[in-house]
Amino acid sequence: MKKARVLLKPSLLSRATTVFSSLSPSRLLSHQMETNPSSDSSRYCYDPVLRWDPQVEDYFNKAYGPDHFSRISKALTRPSSYSCIRVNTVKTTSDAVIEKLTKILNESEDGLKLLQSDGSSSPISKCQIPGLEYVVFVHGSGPHRIEYGSGLEGPPKEVLVSRKCAEAVLRGAQVYVPGVLACTAHVEKGDAVAVCVAMEQPGDDEGDWSVNMTRGTTLQGLPSDPFYCERRGLYIGMGTTMLSRAGMFRVPHGVAVDLSNRVFRLPSFHNVLEGEIFLQNLPSIVAAHALDPQKGERILDMCAAPGGKTTAIAILMNDEGVIVAADRSHNKVLDVQKLSAEMGLRCITTCKLDALKSVCLPNALSDSTTLVNGENIGSVTNHLSSNEEMASGRSEAEKSPEVNASTEQPSGGDDVSEAEIRKNKGRLKNGRGRTQSQGGRAGKSQGFPPNSFDRVLLDAPCSALGLRPRLFAGLESVISLRNHGRYQRKMLDQAVQLVRIGGILVYSTCTINPSENEAVVRYALDKYKFLSLAPQHPRIGGPGLVGRCEFSDGYVEEWLKPGEEEMVQKFDPSSELDTIGFFIAKFSVGPKD
């Protein structure tokens, strides 16, 4: 087995000093206590410091103020203190779900720990926010102080896991075999081990970070071990090995460590009450409410996978109307289909579509062929109507007056022949457009005509710098953060065209980065004078950032203007709501010139 390389070469020390400059004084002091590891309580604890690119840190310090950004940065390293569960009200009720979850918790060891941690009161409660009573919270606990070395003369045996594995474990997952990178020598099945995290370290080139460790490395529990210093304060729990050391690096999957004593205790509801509940962050649920979808409407979800918001919207519409759930990735579209089928939602139609090419120009499509959910619907003589039908999953003849009333009919829609309508009617009766019957194929779309949706959700791909827990953030530079914003503006340019006059456009991201939030809103309002910010219900997030930021390279980024900040919702991970970082803007679409 190859030996792990020592990571911090002398030439890198100056950079490493910058990287570690934000270490707390107690952690700096504990660097000097390597001689007696087992008594070093500041080593065997969970006290991570999130690493940022220095220029990004500087930018966020300017945007939020250093104290506030330091609180945000700390909050990002912890999981939210509760799991948020959206109940599928098409299938069940929150009371029924609470009853079932209580039973599940009472019957599991982890669940019992949660019940005990909170005295006599139940860790399960209904959300008190008006309109969100179908959301259920299961409260966890932590951070807990864990005695890693109690009763031991030397340091505890250790299992070192990847950062991604650790982030999942902090959310309640088990320690699975593929996440294990290194382990102490002579570990047998049933041994007590401390689990710690291998964090990315700076590489030779600027902005280059890697773990740089061979999987299967043997740890000696000595300061000469790879990652010895870097593991300080990165211990996430104590557990029992389910495999010997050799087994951990031989078998391809399975649980490596049963982590019974965790820094954070959060119930894992993986595969529980499938179809009846969906684990979803609170701001994502609020984003679906901000769209305010109405029964019978036609909605486009431009970046839909895995379908969390799509299904939330479908439930708000009581599964009546049409939601086109699009995503660039074929496999991810299949995930949306699977989720919709599990939840028993029939109003969702899926398609593979690049959001940057969502708008089709009628003259470019006269002889094109359109696939819907994997089925060829033939040459499109009138693309407008065919796309409309694709979105609706039914022909014009089948539409209820309610749909027609709430939908602006694009001109030329009645050019479709009677024969075409009859043909499609028959096909649709057999279920075309129903996600459940697709058998693992995602239909391609060539885009939609302008003004063809009542509402559009653009839940844009983003830097995800609001997701929690996050243990590392060094990969984003100010340039990459700006580039995310550019990509999102291009998507927004498409979204704006697809919403009908009088319709609604919701833009959301799961990042704290103003370049992807306030700056995108500024762009939209300045470029499209027919857009205006609309009030959101419920509004539980905080205000957006007002002002601008001037960068050292001369680039100026404009954010919100006074008066606009209360119209958006910015979810701050360090606030009392204890959510992920998230941003929602809702636009009304006025007459377009």
Ligand SMILES: C[S@@+](CC[C@H](N)C(=O)[O-])C[C@H]1O[C@@H](n2cnc3c(N)ncnc32)[C@H](O)[C@@H]1O
């Ligand atoms: C933030 S996630 C969406 C989460 C989803 N709305 C939900 O609530 O479950 C962003 C999605 O955008 C998709 N995506 C990225 N670039 C895209 C593009 N150019 N066109 C369409 N989808 C894209 C990704 O595949 C990813 O699934």
